Amino acid sequence: METKEAVFRILRFNPQQDEKPRYQTFHVKIDSRMTVLDALEDIKHEQDASLTFRRSCRSGICGSCAMKINGLAKLACKTRAITEVDRYGEVLVEPMENMPQIRDLVADMAEFWLEIDRGTPWLIWDESLTGSIKESLVTNERQQVSGKLADCIMCGCCFSDCISRVFDKNFNGPASLAKIYRFVCDPRDKEGVKRVHGLVEIGLWSCTHCYFCWSQCPRDVRPVSAISELRVLSFNSLDPSQGARHVDAFTDSVGRSGMLNESTLYLKTMRWNVLRDVGLILKMAAKGKAPSPFARAIPRMDEVRSLFRLAKETRQK
Amino acid sequence: MKYAYYPGCVAKSSAHELYNSTALVAEKLGIELAELTAASCCGAGVINEGDPFLNVVLNARTFAMAESMDLDILTICSTCQGVMRQLKWQLDNSPTLAAKTNEALAKINMKYNGKVKIKHLLWALIEDYGLSKLEQQVVKPLKGLKVAPFYGCYILRPAEALQFEDHEKPVSLEQLITVLGGEPAHYEGATECCGFPILFVQRETAFEMGGNYLNNAKQKGAGFMVTPCPLCHISLDAYQAKSSKKIHTNINLPVMHLSQMVGLAVGVEPKKLGFSKHMVSMEKVLRVL
Numbered sequence: 001m002e003t004k005e006a007v008f009r010i011l012r013f014n015p016q017q018d019e020k021p022r023y024q025t026f027h028v029k030i031d032s033r034m035t036v037l038d039a040l041e042d043i044k045h046e047q048d049a050s051l052t053f054r055r056s057c058r059s060g061i062c063g064s065c066a067m068k069i070n071g072l073a074k075l076a077c078k079t080r081a082i083t084e085v086d087r088y089g090e091v092l093v094e095p096m097e098n099m100p101q102i103r104d105l106v107a108d109m110a111e112f113w114l115e116i117d118r119g120t121p122w123l124i125w126d127e128s129l130t131g132s133i134k135e136s137l138v139t140n141e142r143q144q145v146s147g148k149l150a151d152c153i154m155c156g157c158c159f160s161d162c163i164s165r166v167f168d169k170n171f172n173g174p175a176s177l178a179k180i181y182r183f184v185c186d187p188r189d190k191e192g193v194k195r196v197h198g199l200v201e202i203g204l205w206s207c208t209h210c211y212f213c214w215s216q217c218p219r220d221v222r223p224v225s226a227i228s229e230l231r232v233l234s235f236n237s238l239d240p241s242q243g244a245r246h247v248d249a250f251t252d253s254v255g256r257s258g259m260l261n262e263s264t265l266y267l268k269t270m271r272w273n274v275l276r277d278v279g280l281i282l283k284m285a286a287k288g289k290a291p292s293p294f295a296r297a298i299p300r301m302d303e304v305r306s307l308f309r310l311a312k313e314t315r316q317k
Numbered sequence: 318m319k320y321a322y323y324p325g326c327v328a329k330s331s332a333h334e335l336y337n338s339t340a341l342v343a344e345k346l347g348i349e350l351a352e353l354t355a356a357s358c359c360g361a362g363v364i365n366e367g368d369p370f371l372n373v374v375l376n377a378r379t380f381a382m383a384e385s386m387d388l389d390i391l392t393i394c395s396t397c398q399g400v401m402r403q404l405k406w407q408l409d410n411s412p413t414l415a416a417k418t419n420e421a422l423a424k425i426n427m428k429y430n431g432k433v434k435i436k437h438l439l440w441a442l443i444e445d446y447g448l449s450k451l452e453q454q455v456v457k458p459l460k461g462l463k464v465a466p467f468y469g470c471y472i473l474r475p476a477e478a479l480q481f482e483d484h485e486k487p488v489s490l491e492q493l494i495t496v497l498g499g500e501p502a503h504y505e506g507a508t509e510c511c512g513f514p515i516l517f518v519q520r521e522t523a524f525e526m527g528g529n530y531l532n533n534a535k536q537k538g539a540g541f542m543v544t545p546c547p548l549c550h551i552s553l554d555a556y557q558a559k560s561s562k563k564i565h566t567n568i569n570l571p572v573m574h575l576s577q578m579v580g581l582a583v584g585v586e587p588k589k590l591g592f593s594k595h596m597v598s599m600e601k602v603l604r605v606l
Contacts, residue, residue, distance in 0.1 A: 072485060087486050163510050168522045205518045208526075209362050210510035211474030215484060222475075231366040243518045247367040254364065254375070258357040260326035269517045276520075280555065280596075284331070289555075289594045291330040299355040303425040307378060310421045311371035 001031045006085045008039060010051070011094040013101050021101060024048075030081045036091060037065050037076035040105075053105035060218055063155030067105045068094040073160035075218045096160035098173075112159045115172040118202055119180040119195075126190040142185050149182035149226060151219040158213035158223050164206045171203035174213035174223030181226035184233065196233045204234060205243030245269050255308050258298035262291040318445055320391035320436075321383035322350035323401075325547070326358050328393055331555075332547040332574070334591025339393050339438065339576040341585045346446065346454060350391065353382055359397045361548075362471075362514070370417075376404045377418045380435075381427040389434040391441055393576060395546035398437040399471025399479065405435060406478035437472060439489055439545045439575055440481055448496045456584040458498020461605040462540025464578070465502040465570075466490030467530065469549045470510050484508070490543065493575075497582035502539040506530035511549040516556070521563060527552045528560030531568045541571040541602045543578045550574055555596045571599045581606060 013021040065076040099107040158174040249268035512523030592599040
């Protein structure tokens with residue numbers, strides 16, 4: 001098998017020796033089958049035994065070897081080194097983001113676990129089901145959703161690449177919300193949809209939909225979709241948060257004219273907070289950029305109204 | 318080249334300069350735009366969070382309209398592009414959802430067949446028009462200033478639904494900038510979120526996000542930024558003063574819409590491209606170019 005020499009640039013840090021993290025370069029012969037984890041093992045066994053990283057199953061199941069590879073969180077055991085070299089010319093390896101570095105590629109996952117815990121990530125048994133034939137009945141539809149969410153291996157990749165978490169430490173992150181939704185979908189759970197209450201305080205509306213958590217999840221859990229579903233539930237339960245008002249105002253605007261009315265959306269979502277933007281609004285108006293609050297309906301609006309009616313009927317069913 | 322043109326709500330409202338500049342660029346390049354004037358809003362990933370099925374049927378109606386014209390859809394908004402492409406992907410991979418959707422569409426005498434393609438102007442210029450042909454149309458190369466490409470989220474992820482380019486290391490904007498005679502600036506944050514989706518809910522976080530990427534681009538020597546998304550443009554241009562304040566830095570980095578940048582290079586008169594509507598002055602850019 002053909003081999004080639006690849007450059008591995010690794011962020012090293014030993015708190016007992018180093019004042020601050022530093023990059024160290026290693027050269028490793030790789031073939032097309034080698035994973036980044038294989039290469040790290042090679043470095044550790046043949047070049048520098050002090051290189052520290054977590055690993056266990058080597059099969060993408062345990063989630064231990066999550067780390068930043070060329071800027072994005074991935075499992076080292078599932079990432080082929082050659083793909084990274086072809087894409088970036090080198091393999092840059094760093095510990096996960098949004099967590100402090102303990103040593104070399106080992107990140108302190110305490111905050112991640114704390115956020116998971118905030119979501120009560122266990123089944124709260126509905127005792128009324130004990131002894132009943134209903135106790136284990138799960139529809140296929142529900143199983144498809146909760147089964148996919150239960151695939152989460154808690155590797156922390158989504159938490160690491162969550163851009164909202166970088167700037168907003170109150171946001172509990174994608175894995176925590178996905179785990180909450182997993183139990184919302186579980187018919188055996190006593191809390192069920194009631195778990196949605198209180199999520200606004202821990203960041204339900206802080207997710208930006210950047211889709212990194214979808215792209216980087218090694219188990220295809222798609223936390224962003226779970227967050228959207230939780231928002232749907234929170235909206236249906238008449239959650240009065242600003243996020244829910246935004247959805248309501250947006251949908252109402254499209255129901256009236258077929259198009260988004262930026263002015264009414266802004267006013268209805270922001271309410272008195274629009275006063276914070278008075279200067280900007282005046283500047284935009286002066287440049288002819290402030291959208292008109294009076295929207296003209298699109299042609300064939302009757303079709304749009306029919307679809308709104310049909311969707312409402314489907315929802316009620 | 319002819320498309321069923323879906324400009325999106327923002328290009329027809331607060332970002333009219335994007336709508337106008339796209340028309341001028343299309344005329345210059347000989348691209349015919351048959352506007353879907355009766356198409357509704359795509360939902361921007363927001364309607365989805367109140368009523369997912371409503372979001373599906375509204376977009377399926379738009380797809381069916383384009384199919385009845387036997388044309389592919391052209392968007393100039395990454396958000397419209399991302400929402401529509403993702404829904405099409407869901408419909409094409411779920412016979413149950415497609416059947417349920419067509420049941421609803423039948424009530425308004427429409428049908429989604431699955432043959433329509435959805436393309437952002439950026440992709441259409443690369444795939445359909447061709448970069449070498451575009452290069453031949455350049456009369457005013459973007460020389461003298463580095464250009465910071467800002468992709469944002471919806472034109473890149475989720476990659477399996479969008480099926481265009483490597484979301485980890487995209488090159489389309491850099492390729493476009495290069496054929497237009499410019500030099501792309503490489504900076505951290507080009508593929509991150511601009512902050513717009515949480516602008517109404519978590520303002521301060523949104524300002525910090527946008528401000529950081531603008532500042533990163535400026536630090537790497539960018540003379541201006543370009544974005545394929547009018548929502549990113551609002552966050553990066555209209556709210557730039559607030560972002561500057563938030564990160565305690567005077568950023569002052571002009572931000573162009575994609576079609577404005579193409580328009581400049583292919584010789585559309587700058588005055589007609591609507592730069593006067595921007596919050597951050599484009600004057601110093603136009604002086605250099």
